[in-house]
Amino acid sequence: MVELATPTTIEELRALAGSGRLIAGGTDILVQMRDGRDEPSLIDVSNIADGAPAVVITAGVAELSAMAPISAIVSGLAGRLPAVAASARLFGSLQIRNRATFGGNLANASPAADMVPPLVAAAAHVVVEGPGGSRQVPVAELATGPGRTALGPDEWISLIRVPLPEGEDGFLKLGGRSAMAISIVSLAWRWSRDEDGALRGVRLALGAVAPTVVRAPGAEAALEGRAPSDDVVVAAVEALRGDIAPIDDVRASAWYRREVAGDLLREALET
Amino acid sequence: MRVNGTAVTTPDPARRLLDFLRDDLGLIGAKEGCGMGECGACTVLVDGDPVCSCLVLVGQVAATDVVTVEGIGDDHRLHPVQEAFVDHYASQCGFCTPGVVVSVAGLLAKNPRPAEADVREALEGNLCRCTGYQAIFRAVASVAE
Amino acid sequence: MVIGDVDAPTLTRSVGRAMPARDAVDVATGALEFLTDKTLPDMVHGKIVRVDIPHGRLVGLDTTAARAMPGVVAVLTASDVPRNIQGVVVPDRPVLIDGRIRQLGDPVALVAAETLAEAEAAAAAVSVELEPLPAVSDPQLALDPESPRLHQGGNLLMELHHERGDVETALANAAVVVDEVFHTQAQEHVCLEPGGGVGVYTNGLFTIWIGTQYPGGTQQDVSWALGVEPDDVRIISTPMGGAFGAKVDGPVAIFLALLAKATERPVRIVLTREEVMNTGTKRHPFRVHTRLGLDAEGGIVAVATDALVDAGPYASFSPAVLKVSGETSTGPYRTETASFRGRAVYTNNGNGGGFRGYGVPQVAFAIETAILEGARRLGLDAVEVKRRNMLRPGDPHGLYGHIVGPSFRATEALDAIVGHPWWRDREEWKQQASGPWLRGTGIGAALKGCGYGSGRGDHAGARLAIGTDGSITIWAGPNHSGTGVDAAYAQVAADTLGRPYEDIDIRVGDTELVPESGSSAASRSLYVGGSAVMTACRELMARIDELGLEAPIDWAEAGRRLAEAGRALVEATFVAPDVEDLGPLSAADVERYSPHRVYGSAVQVARIEINRYTGEIAVRGVACAVDCGVAVNPAGVIGQTEGGIIQGLGWALMEDFKYEDGVPQTKSLETYLIPTAGDIPELDTILVESEEESGPFGAKGIAEVVLVPTAPAIVAAIHDATGVTVDRLPASPEAVYRLMRESAA
Ligand SMILES: Cc1cc2nc3c(=O)[nH]c(=O)nc-3n(C[C@H](O)[C@H](O)[C@H](O)COP(=O)(O)OP(=O)(O)OC[C@H]3O[C@@H](n4cnc5c(N)ncnc54)[C@H](O)[C@@H]3O)c2cc1C
Numbered sequence A: 001m002v003e004l005a006t007p008t009t010i011e012e013l014r015a016l017a018g019s020g021r022l023i024a025g026g027t028d029i030l031v032q033m034r035d036g037r038d039e040p041s042l043i044d045v046s047n048i049a050d051g052a053p054a055v056v057i058t059a060g061v062a063e064l065s066a067m068a069p070i071s072a073i074v075s076g077l078a079g080r081l082p083a084v085a086a087s088a089r090l091f092g093s094l095q096i097r098n099r100a101t102f103g104g105n106l107a108n109a110s111p112a113a114d115m116v117p118p119l120v121a122a123a124a125h126v127v128v129e130g131p132g133g134s135r136q137v138p139v140a141e142l143a144t145g146p147g148r149t150a151l152g153p154d155e156w157i158s159l160i161r162v163p164l165p166e167g168e169d170g171f172l173k174l175g176g177r178s179a180m181a182i183s184i185v186s187l188a189w190r191w192s193r194d195e196d197g198a199l200r201g202v203r204l205a206l207g208a209v210a211p212t213v214v215r216a217p218g219a220e221a222a223l224e225g226r227a228p229s230d231d232v233v234v235a236a237v238e239a240l241r242g243d244i245a246p247i248d249d250v251r252a253s254a255w256y257r258r259e260v261a262g263d264l265l266r267e268a269l270e271t
Numbered sequence B: 001m002r003v004n005g006t007a008v009t010t011p012d013p014a015r016r017l018l019d020f021l022r023d024d025l026g027l028i029g030a031k032e033g034c035g036m037g038e039c040g041a042c043t044v045l046v047d048g049d050p051v052c053s054c055l056v057l058v059g060q061v062a063a064t065d066v067v068t069v070e071g072i073g074d075d076h077r078l079h080p081v082q083e084a085f086v087d088h089y090a091s092q093c094g095f096c097t098p099g100v101v102v103s104v105a106g107l108l109a110k111n112p113r114p115a116e117a118d119v120r121e122a123l124e125g126n127l128c129r130c131t132g133y134q135a136i137f138r139a140v141a142s143v144a145e
Numbered sequence C: 001m002v003i004g005d006v007d008a009p010t011l012t013r014s015v016g017r018a019m020p021a022r023d024a025v026d027v028a029t030g031a032l033e034f035l036t037d038k039t040l041p042d043m044v045h046g047k048i049v050r051v052d053i054p055h056g057r058l059v060g061l062d063t064t065a066a067r068a069m070p071g072v073v074a075v076l077t078a079s080d081v082p083r084n085i086q087g088v089v090v091p092d093r094p095v096l097i098d099g100r101i102r103q104l105g106d107p108v109a110l111v112a113a114e115t116l117a118e119a120e121a122a123a124a125a126v127s128v129e130l131e132p133l134p135a136v137s138d139p140q141l142a143l144d145p146e147s148p149r150l151h152q153g154g155n156l157l158m159e160l161h162h163e164r165g166d167v168e169t170a171l172a173n174a175a176v177v178v179d180e181v182f183h184t185q186a187q188e189h190v191c192l193e194p195g196g197g198v199g200v201y202t203n204g205l206f207t208i209w210i211g212t213q214y215p216g217g218t219q220q221d222v223s224w225a226l227g228v229e230p231d232d233v234r235i236i237s238t239p240m241g242g243a244f245g246a247k248v249d250g251p252v253a254i255f256l257a258l259l260a261k262a263t264e265r266p267v268r269i270v271l272t273r274e275e276v277m278n279t280g281t282k283r284h285p286f287r288v289h290t291r292l293g294l295d296a297e298g299g300i301v302a303v304a305t306d307a308l309v310d311a312g313p314y315a316s317f318s319p320a321v322l323k324v325s326g327e328t329s330t331g332p333y334r335t336e337t338a339s340f341r342g343r344a345v346y347t348n349n350g351n352g353g354g355f356r357g358y359g360v361p362q363v364a365f366a367i368e369t370a371i372l373e374g375a376r377r378l379g380l381d382a383v384e385v386k387r388r389n390m391l392r393p394g395d396p397h398g399l400y401g402h403i404v405g406p407s408f409r410a411t412e413a414l415d416a417i418v419g420h421p422w423w424r425d426r427e428e429w430k431q432q433a434s435g436p437w438l439r440g441t442g443i444g445a446a447l448k449g450c451g452y453g454s455g456r457g458d459h460a461g462a463r464l465a466i467g468t469d470g471s472i473t474i475w476a477g478p479n480h481s482g483t484g485v486d487a488a489y490a491q492v493a494a495d496t497l498g499r500p501y502e503d504i505d506i507r508v509g510d511t512e513l514v515p516e517s518g519s520s521a522a523s524r525s526l527y528v529g530g531s532a533v534m535t536a537c538r539e540l541m542a543r544i545d546e547l548g549l550e551a552p553i554d555w556a557e558a559g560r561r562l563a564e565a566g567r568a569l570v571e572a573t574f575v576a577p578d579v580e581d582l583g584p585l586s587a588a589d590v591e592r593y594s595p596h597r598v599y600g601s602a603v604q605v606a607r608i609e610i611n612r613y614t615g616e617i618a619v620r621g622v623a624c625a626v627d628c629g630v631a632v633n634p635a636g637v638i639g640q641t642e643g644g645i646i647q648g649l650g651w652a653l654m655e656d657f658k659y660e661d662g663v664p665q666t667k668s669l670e671t672y673l674i675p676t677a678g679d680i681p682e683l684d685t686i687l688v689e690s691e692e693e694s695g696p697f698g699a700k701g702i703a704e705v706v707l708v709p710t711a712p713a714i715v716a717a718i719h720d721a722t723g724v725t726v727d728r729l730p731a732s733p734e735a736v737y738r739l740m741r742e743s744a745a
């Protein structure tokens, strides 16, 4: 028998934290439990009334609730954070987006988690709450391996702080069909262009090509300060293929992931 | 919780909403096609938003309004979506249909004149293996006009 | 759009009108109770204990702990099955495993308990001791004498061979010979309702509510396994949530009967999606070696096809599927010289069985793609090559040489598609490609026989009752398996009787009331079952005629007078005619190959976009011209066509049931992808009508053939867009990307 606790305030949640597994939208944890994962007690975080609003925009930063459904975040963003919005649009189905949360996507720590690459490319931080108060963690450091995070058993993610883009940002997802597909590879980027077309502040993040969502330092360096001429693109694509360590699975081969990840960067740069 | 407008007492909060609706309330319109969020046959509206009732625990939605396909029309009249599904041959085996009808009703309540792209987006989570979807799109278009 | 040579006046009041499914209102309101929704008072819940290895031996089974669990009412094992063997075509499958395990998910025990949770817990408590054996997972290796034998007779389940003319000489004299190997993958039906049902045993009689395309066959399966008379078993089989060939065989009805008898209570089993994915039948994977010889003008001089078919662990319908593959291996094309060799091989992979199209899509993909390649080598247009070789009514069939019946309209279907704007304007459309997307357009064509074929006594029955109030009830043949064929039966009845559609009450899917009519399969339901309805209605009209009533008929009076005379109940049988002109075939060949007298055909154009960076394909439009005879219910024909196209699209692009050493890798809808609403192109159906003299009001069957041209059309469109030839399905992003990279290098 599974127990479900349903705190409705942060205080109640704080008192319960650590006594069971958190459940937000349930779109990962309930699927895993159906598959045999044993979780005797669950703590619902989808009914916290005094949590943060879905989206708050302050000077240069968007604060997103980790516990609000993805569909609520997208409507709250109203066009800001294009990469996050693009990823959200391709995320699961409407039914899933109406339940699934950013917090669950981050804490589940799938290498293919789709909300993570845009957040990593944006140098976002999460606000982690726990018995000892709150701390900030870069999104890039939250996942430590597939299904593993730097969160303590009594901690939860309350907010995600995302700097608004100064230049361009975007997201491309490659899946096995047009909707409702786990990413074969995903790519998020941020950069600005100066007057002579050179890229500045290049940040790239990729999903499903390593044990966690990763940056692509080689490709970033190959692009930084350069205008994306044919030669520069070829060098960046090659560098990116060297930055990642994909595996074979039922969705795609490691070869395809490695190669096509480079072509996703090409698509991002050329179109 | 209210289900189709009637207040109901909820059992064990860790029960799946789908099981509660089907087994306890006898509302068999919501179907189980996968139990893992992939098929949409179990779609119901929670406070107006379509969700997969196989991935929601009763305790999580104890304070909400749940509407199933049985509550889309009323006792005397089909909902226009239901009428359009009949008139446009939008079902074959019919197993997906309750979930699809709920998704469409949810869409039209928010967006009475959806473009085809909106309809597709609203239905991406409702698999249909029989119709090829176009008949469903035609049915929805006829109501949206 | 409708084109054809059907005289308008033959279209009477009901036939030719679009009709919704008869259960459409109940479906839309959610009121319709599917058989897996059914609950009965005092019902217990059944659960199947399954093994988790693909090949091995059951060496120990201990049910003691399970029997002692709370709520458990019965636990059954192989020794509780009176006749522990089943199999429609070849009895090669135990009901419950007593030794050899041949498939992951094979059942070893059945549990019934008061609640589903208790049944699940007890099933988990059954202790199973297994001795694994190396899995046989490659059909080619399975034929190696060193490979473990899955059945006593070895791993070659069936070999079929036929040659017409001298193929080697013809190929030697051809201007070009395309010599290619094509591979196709396993496809899962994904009926949206996973399946199951309810069983009851009272006073020596079994009643089983279970979705089956062949209630009579299920009745035989149950009566055989339980050791009772068929009459002691009643199968009620509608409504069901999808079929497509998945629901023609399978052991669940037997499980229900066993548990119902053991518990003496109603019992329900509802399968999980994973159980169906692991153990349900699949479309057979094929390796097809095609040699196509063309003369310099593109005329087909010979087709040689060698098909190696992965049948999986049990025979199911593999032998019948192989026959159909042979018959359609030359496509809808003329040739005087052809050969087919097909081998179906046992492995520990998915169980090949019936799936809409029944062996046609695999060989159609091969012949269509070979023509594409042959035309390229000759510098000809592939569509022109298809047109010049297209089979016409009265032509001898390419492989068997029997005469193709007069209603065949493949050429007209091709012409309709060639005239379609998506084909006509293809160059202009291609020029407008933008961004990462390349564009291409392609055409595919196919034929498939209607009915079981010659020499198989293909028949259906109908029972008609006229009430003393004049009401008409007809218990009619092949079941409504999601197709709404019962609406078309009512249309046929209405027009034969000259009465309104609404007056006709049609009942299907109940062995107690519906005469034995074979399966709802093989594109035969309306063709054979509708003809039986028509025969019954004609017999009623003849009886009314004898009463000498004045027109307009007073139906209540007719009903009363027939009742008084004991003639109010009509039983009729329709036997589908065999091929009239067998050409070179002998009577023994007819038995062996079951060629068809009546064929339906379909031609499609697909326009697609391909992402040049990733290999992703978006199909933008598919138009299908379907050679359907008279469309009794155009809504039904269009619905079948659209649904078929999308199943064909799924098979072409994404559906791929994978195994590794016999272990399913895609056992849920998360990893086994089927098309969603986001993947759907614009669709356009063109009804190409003709009058099939042997079908009801000129109808023939089309629900399978419409699926077949989609993959070849898409493959041709990929070729048009990129120059690469897909020789292995599915054309996944990775597959297309790899081909594009190879051709660039
Ligand atoms: C049909 C379907 C489609 C999907 N499609 C996609 C997709 O396209 N892309 C994608 O990336 N994912 C997809 N997913 C996976 C899943 O929906 C996402 O990972 C989702 O974001 C999880 O959020 P949740 O709120 O449902 O998490 P839950 O299942 O509630 O929780 C997941 C994990 O996170 C923990 N957790 C939840 N909230 C918090 C918190 N605030 N702080 C700390 N820990 C927390 C839980 O304890 C649990 O371990 C899909 C799932 C399904 C069923």
Ligand code: FES
Pocket (backbone or CB within 6 Å): B031, B032, B033, B034, B035, B036, B037, B038, B039, B040, B041, B042, B043, B052, B053, B054, B055
């Ligand atoms: S049963 Fe809920 S999505 Fe399939």
Ligand code: FES
Pocket (backbone or CB within 6 Å): B090, B091, B092, B093, B094, B095, B096, B097, B127, B128, B129, B130, B131, C192, C241, C242, C482
């Ligand atoms: S009508 Fe059968 S699944 Fe949609």
